[in-house]
Structures are given as structure tokens and as C-alpha cells.
Amino acid sequence: MAKVTIVHRDNIPGYPSKYTEEEFQVVLDMVDEMFHNLGGIDKYIKPGETVVLKPNSCTYFGSVMIDKTTGEERVNLQGAANTDARVLAAITKLALEKANAKEVLTAETCAFDYHERWQACITLDVSGIKAAVEAVGGKAVDFNDMERVEIEIKKPANAMDKIKVPEILTRDDVVFINCPAMKTHSFETVTLGMKNYQGIFKWEDKLIAHDGKLSLKFVDMVRTLPPRLTVISGLWAVQGQGPIPMRGHDYMTITDMNTIVAGDNVIATDAVCARVMGFDPMEVRTIRLGAHLGAGPLDLEQIELSGTPIEAVKRDFMKPSGECNGIYPTVRVIEGSPCYVCKALVRAICDGLSFTFPLLHEKGEDPIFILGLNAYIPEDIRGSDKEVWVIGDCAAEHKNVTSNTHFYPGCCPMQANIELPGTIISKWKKLKG
Numbered sequence: 001m002a003k004v005t006i007v008h009r010d011n012i013p014g015y016p017s018k019y020t021e022e023e024f025q026v027v028l029d030m031v032d033e034m035f036h037n038l039g040g041i042d043k044y045i046k047p048g049e050t051v052v053l054k055p056n057s058c059t060y061f062g063s064v065m066i067d068k069t070t071g072e073e074r075v076n077l078q079g080a081a082n083t084d085a086r087v088l089a090a091i092t093k094l095a096l097e098k099a100n101a102k103e104v105l106t107a108e109t110c111a112f113d114y115h116e117r118w119q120a121c122i123t124l125d126v127s128g129i130k131a132a133v134e135a136v137g138g139k140a141v142d143f144n145d146m147e148r149v150e151i152e153i154k155k156p157a158n159a160m161d162k163i164k165v166p167e168i169l170t171r172d173d174v175v176f177i178n179c180p181a182m183k184t185h186s187f188e189t190v191t192l193g194m195k196n197y198q199g200i201f202k203w204e205d206k207l208i209a210h211d212g213k214l215s216l217k218f219v220d221m222v223r224t225l226p227p228r229l230t231v232i233s234g235l236w237a238v239q240g241q242g243p244i245p246m247r248g249h250d251y252m253t254i255t256d257m258n259t260i261v262a263g264d265n266v267i268a269t270d271a272v273c274a275r276v277m278g279f280d281p282m283e284v285r286t287i288r289l290g291a292h293l294g295a296g297p298l299d300l301e302q303i304e305l306s307g308t309p310i311e312a313v314k315r316d317f318m319k320p321s322g323e324c325n326g327i328y329p330t331v332r333v334i335e336g337s338p339c340y341v342c343k344a345l346v347r348a349i350c351d352g353l354s355f356t357f358p359l360l361h362e363k364g365e366d367p368i369f370i371l372g373l374n375a376y377i378p379e380d381i382r383g384s385d386k387e388v389w390v391i392g393d394c395a396a397e398h399k400n401v402t403s404n405t406h407f408y409p410g411c412c413p414m415q416a417n418i419e420l421p422g423t424i425i426s427k428w429k430k431l432k433g
Contacts, residue, residue, distance in 0.1 A: 002297055004263030004272045005037035005307040012235055012258045015075065016084040017062040017128025024086055027235070031090035032098075034231070034262045037306040044175065044229050044264075045099035051175045052168060053091060053104065053133075054227075055083035056183075056196055057123045058111040059244055063236070064128075077253035081244040082123070083181045084233040085132035087260065091177065091231065092138035101175070104138040106130075107146070107166065108199050120144065143200055154224040158293060159209040159216035165200055169225060178227035178266065182234030182257065182273060184242035186320040186351075187214065187344045191243050192273050193230040193266040194218040194286040210412045212339045215285040222266050222295045230269040234259040234276070239317035241351045248355060251318075259313050267296025268303045275300075278316035322347055324369070328354060330361040331369070334381075338372030341412045342392045346371060353421055356428035363431050367424065370398050377401055391416055 007030045014023030035041040045051055063079030066072070088106055095101040106129060108120040120142040124130045130140035147167040153160055169176050180196035188195055197218050198206055209217035237257040238245055245252035261276060263269035267290040271281040281287040281298040291298040322344030325333040331350055335343070346369050353367075360366055368381065371391040375398060381388065382401060390398050390407045399407035406423070408416035 001302060001304045002263060002265035002268035003038050003304045003306070004261065004265075004268050005034055005305070006272065006276065006310065006313060007031075007034045007037070007260045007262075008308040008313045009258050011256075014086070015063040016079055016082070016086060016236055017132070018064040019086060024089065027084075027086040028090045028093065030260055031087060031231075032094060033307070034260055035094065038229075038262065038264065041094055041099045044177075045095050045101050046175075047100035048102050049173050049175050050168070050171075051092075051095045051101045051104040051177060053088055053106045053138075053177050053179050054196060054200060055088055055106055055108055055129060055179045056181045056191070056199060056243075057082045057108045057120060057127050057129055058199070060123060060126045061244075062126055062128045077250050077255070078245045078247065079127070080236040080238050080253040080255075081181065081183065081242075082127040082129065083179050084235045085128040086235065087231065087233040088129055088179060089132040089136050089138070091179070092133045093136040095175075096137050104133070105141050105168075106133045106138060106179075107141045107143050107168075109143045109201065111199075144202060148202070151224065153220045157220055158289075159213040159220050163208060163221075164202065164205055165225060169200065175229075176225070176227045178230040180230070180232055181238070182232050182259070182261070182277065183238035184240060184277070184317055184320045186241050186243075186322050186348050187341060188286050189279060189284045189320060190270070190274055190277060190286075192232055192270040192286075193227070194222060194270055194290060197221040197225075207410070207412075207414060210414060211341050214341060214412075215289050216293075218286050219290050219293050219295055222290060223293070227266065229262065229264060230266050231260065231262040232269065232273050234261060234273070237277075237315075237317070239277075239315075241320050241348070246352055246354075254315065254317075257313075257315065259308075263303075265296040267291055267298060271296075271298035272300075272303065272305065272310065275310050276314055278314060279319070324350060328357055330357050330366045332366060334368070334370045334375050334377065336372030336375030336395065338392070338394060342371045342394070345412060345414075345417060346391055349417060349420055353424055356424060359428055359431055360424075365427065365431065370401065371395050389416070389420060 185191035
């Protein structure tokens, strides 16, 4: 039977990337309790083993930053996008001092690591994770600086036959501990243990099955390369249009969740955490498919649950939406039959650009997006000089629909997520003067 535990405190002082030794002790005690509830740290880490922690460190945001205008230090709620540095430091310290691990590495690749700015060596530093784990004897490394090997997916495969992974994760004397953050996600409802696998791949392998098969890709990985433990840090958490809290949307960050959910099976751990967040696991594609295809249980009757009861910590997180049409009144979204991934991608882009829309509308520059097969193009757009953004392979027939069309190919067209916002923000800045 899968084991999952919930550890909670009413108050946790300090911030994820800035804290005193006394404040850190609170989180250290939580992680120690977590291991105790699951049967003891020696059950998961043997003397002389190397431990690899896989956090979510996908952004440039620490929880405390210097205000560029005033020079003063201020809290940055966008820091909730990353795994809490205190949790990673606590696991590292206990693994070295209590379990006598050989070494503890915290390793990651960034979400858009094809770009020189988006590298884990940068995000691990800015997030405070590098300093936190090194302070207790660990190391922070970029998976992209490590050897990779191609592995075959355990049969039956659901999304791919093989994929390249960091070689270190395939060794018998290595303990793989999955350490995601507690967050919502506009693509997959939540991004917990299963989706955290995306951070072990290089860019070209991130794109494999990054379409309607995305959830099945994670099922394949869980069945082929399961972690020994999954530890979800929810001291701070993200709700609504995750995975990254947008500027000006402070409601997205919950700073008093004060909870860790951990377990020896990814599906079971994600299922319990989904319930803690107020979601039915059957409504989360990754969890439902993982359970359906035999990667683990989602029913509480099949999970040995310990620690704080779910109902004692449960919050009704704001649910993310992948719908993009009709959300922003001044944005035109022309849909044919797009998959949920392209819709969610456009929604995420629009959410991040919402601050530009009032001025764009005032200047007659409302954004126009076209996505999906068989989209009907209105006469005022077809053959005009209006600026149009065509998203994804399914909409390729419209890549020259106007004399000013930007086409982002791919399935899913992730390039749009990086390049399109910068282009629109540049236009907004020029219009702003």
C-alpha cells in the first residue's frame, strides 16, 4: 500500500529564500517529522548513497528581492513558483547528517533552457536554492551539464518509446527524490510530482509529446523511472492561473499554506495533494491517467495516510482555466478545433500580457490570435494588414492570412510562449512612449 503523509504548522517564520537559523529549524523539524511518519529516513536513504533532489526552479524569482526603483528589499510573491529552498535544505541536511548519504545534489533544467537566459544555473541561484543547499553541505547543479543516456520506456508505452534522461538518475546507488512545488497549472490543473519530470529533460525532449499526449508522457516516466520519494513543498503555494504568479495578481500566492505532502508513490502523493488543494483527483488528467494505467492509486482506501488530516489543511484553491476565447474583451481569439494545450498556451500568454491590453485597445492595436484546424476567418481580417498571431501547426493554413501575420509552428508551439510576449510588450512600450 502506498504511504503518504501530511505535515503542517500553523505558523512558519521567514521566507523561502531568506530566513534565520532559528526560522529554518521549524522547517527542518517538519521534514524530520515527514521522514518519521513514512517509516524513517533510513528506509529511503542508505549510507553511502548519492541523493538527487529534483526541485521546480523554473523562474528568476526569489521570495525577497531588491526594488529597482527604491533600492529597498521587498517580498516577491512570484517566488512561490519555485520549490521552497528551506525544504530542499532540510532534506539535504538530514540526508547527510542522519542518513550518512555520500552527497546530495539539487539538480534541475529550466523551463525554456534552449535560451541562454533560461538556464537552471541561473534560476537555482536567483531563487535562493543554491545558497540554501550549499549552506548545509549540498550542491546545486544543472542537469544540462551532466551526461545523458537514452532509456526505453517500460511497456506498454503510452506517449513515446524512448527518451534521454540524466545518466545519474539511472544508477542503482542514487536516490531520486522528486521535490515539486504545490501549484496550479493552466495546462494540467496542478503541477505536482508527475509534471515535475519535465524539468529533467533537455529542450528537444521537453517538446516530445508536449501536446494532447503530455499527461501520458508523465505516466510513462513515472512507470519507467519512479522516484524513491516525492516531497511537495507547500509552505507557499500557487492558485489560479499557475504555474507562475503573475505580477499584479497577488491573490495567486498563498503564503500561509504551511504544508508539506510527501509519499513513496507519485500518483498517490499527487492525489492526496490535489485533495488538499480542493481538487478531485479524478478531474486532474495526470493523476487520473496515472492511476488508470497502473502507476499508482488515487483512492484513499488504497493509501496509508498519516500526519495531519486532509480536512485540517484543505483549501479551495482557485481553479485554473485553459479557455482563452472571450476571457479578455479586447482580445480576439479565432478558434477552429484547437486541442486543450494550444488553448491553454494562448490563455497563459494573454494572462501574462493583460496589463498591456488597455493601451493596445486605446491605440487600435487589439491582439488577434488564430488557432486550431478549420478556423473561420472573418472578412475584416482576411487579406488585411492587421497584425495577427497564428499559433500551432493546426492553424498553419492561415500563416499568411494578412500582410502582417506572425506564425508560430509546432505541436505544441512553445516558441510562442517565449517570443510572442516580448514582441507585444515591446509594442506596448513604444505606444506608451
